[in-house]
């Protein structure tokens with residue numbers, strides 16, 4: 001058995017912060033208290049009042065997913081490595097349902113790829129076809145420990161969309177088996193109508209991407225999904241919510257859980273006017289500054305429950321300038337910068353750090369039924385944590401990024417990176433990331 005004692009850190013929990021010692025044995029937390037006398041041969045790490053946060057659970061990544069012309073730029077190996085540098089010790093990614101595949105086959109394929117991940121990893125199951133055989137698989141998958149399923153209210157052209165009636169049928173089954181339904185919530189009809197003026201044109205400016213997917217698309221979809229959650233009693237998790245109107249609507253329905261992303265909090269649609277505006281094309285698009293501020297309020301008043309990166313990065317060459325906006329691959333990177341940039345913003349805005357812990361660790365663990373394993377610094381849970389030196393907030397952090405990507409959206413923001421990162425009891429970063437990190441484990445939800 002190996003034991004590690006972290007002394008005198010300010011342990012920041014979901015509801016409190018206190019100077020504590022933290023004792024880890026093998027991969028678990030065993031004791032957290034003001035003074036611990038460690039067993040013999042315990043390795044000691046002096047935290048000297050620095051901040052200790054639980055490892056971040058990023059509930060939304062897309063490592064190496066297929067797009068029209070290739071794959072998103074990070075593999076599980078490269079993306080998870082950069083994630084660890086930013087304090088993310090767990091990622092939750094998505095299966096990809098290819099034509100002719102069963103849900104089980106798609107999940108098993110994804111689990112194999114995810115075996116390369118250096119973070120612990122869970123997989124949400126994408127349902128992009130509505131067939132009786134597919135629906136019949138849902139209860140077995142929940143029994144296997146895969147209880148989260150994702151559907152799309154748009155992307156009809158890519159054969160990924162389910163109608164609201166089909167989504168309701170899926171929600172009904174998931175609710176009966178105590179799973180959770182995740183939904184990409186942009187109404188397809190609203191998008192088709194708003195896209196009409198650009199359908200035959202040659203518009204290359206990325207601002208048209210935003211105009212073709214207006215805020216109303218989110219409002220309409222969220223309102224439909226709220227009603228579905230009420231009728232079926234299914235918990236519905238709205239991924240990457242990003243408008244003030246969508247947020248206000250979601251707050252009317254107690255069974256809706258809301259995720260937003262760093263790019264919707266930090267970046268507005270003004271980015272589309274930059275020379276590299278095409279790099280900010282993602283779906284849903286970036287919104288107005290007023291929407292960003294509404295999201296910041298939503299974090300504080302409990303209307304937003306989690307922050308996911310929606311990590312789906314592309315390099316400069318993947319998104320050439322001058323491409324028709326419809327042909328630009330959608331997505332941005334963000335798993336490595338998620339926590340460091342948000343922590344710096346929380347400090348600037350004088351927001352409560354316990355709130356940040358709820359949003360980035362405790363809530364995703366609870367919502368996805370992983371709280372028997374993770375999400376807090378508590379005896380019996382996986383020893384995932386990071387130590388942050390609050391005096392090391394920096395503007396010149398970009399050169400220290402671990403990512404293999406050649407473009408970063410957050411250059412203009414301060415960031416506070418952890419100096420030590422521990423994943424299931426193993427130190428994976430101390431000042432710099434370890435060169436040889438063992439692989440993460442596959443996570444299953446509790447029943």
Ligand SMILES: [Zn+2]
Pocket residue numbers: 060062310
């Ligand atoms: Zn996504």
